[in-house]
Amino acid sequence: MSRVELQPCWVLHRRAWRESSLLVEILTPVHGRLGVVARSARAARSPWRGLAEPFIPLQASWVRRGDMGTLTALEPVGDSVRLVGRALWCGLYVNELVLRLTARDDPSPELFTLYGHLMLAMTETGKLAVALRRFELALLDLLGVMPDLAREADSDRAVLAEGLYHVDPERGPVPAAGPGRHVFSGELLLALAHDRIDEGDLAARSRALTRLLLDRQLGGKPLHTRSLFAGPLLNRTAEIEGDS
Structure with missing residues (x-):
């Protein structure tokens, strides 16, 4: 199992998974593109609710065993890019x-x-x-x-x-x-x-x-x-x- 701490990333795509989680594709400078699971990210009290979204500059940590990783930390590193229309x-x-x-x-x-x-x-x-x-x-x-x-x-x-x-x-x-x-x-x-x-x-x-x-x-x-x-x-x- 590999562990990565606080890598800059952008969310390219995410979709609902199970009751309250997300499957997320992220782009990073060192690890390229990868898929991660954001467990309970859609739960009402999750600190990640509304954060695993496109156009927000982020830092992410994850552990990985196999093809998919599992997020362990996610935080913004700046304001979201306001794209409209x-x-x-x-x-x-x-x-x-x-x-x-x-x-x-x-x-x-x-x-x-x-x-x-x-x-x-x-x-x-x-x-x-x-x-x-x-x-x-x-x-x-x-x-x-x-x-x-x-x-x-x-x-x-x-x-x-x-x-x-x-x-x-x-x-x-x-x-x-x-x-x-x-x-x-x-x-x-x-x-x-x-x-x-x-x-x-x-x-x-x-x-x-x-x-x-x-x-x-x-x-x-x-x-x-x-x-x-x-x-x-x-x-x-x-x-x-x-x-x-």
């Missing part, structure tokens, strides 16, 4: 993305830092789409599956801003004869490659490209949180903001 939906989307694309027990301090920065960035008015795109691209890069958008896949020639390119999610850009499915401007590809996504409407325009790249890694299985954007008002706002 579209920012809340996008936070849930990011959590599902991390759950789907990462494995348990695969430590990544870089991902933990990236996630924390995203939580703060999503509270800034008008920067939601930019924050999301940067996170999606950085996550793909951390996973080692981000193609080089600045070079042609077949020839290794530099992508030209004035060109059009078909993007293969695994190989990268290939010159295209004209507009079409999965065809993007060289200007957009270069902006993403050089982290200039905050210029003009590039964050909104890059939504289709990041979705193409992510969907390949998701194996064609849809994200449940994308259904949250299915309503007319949410779709209309998504088109304007370019979210998820």
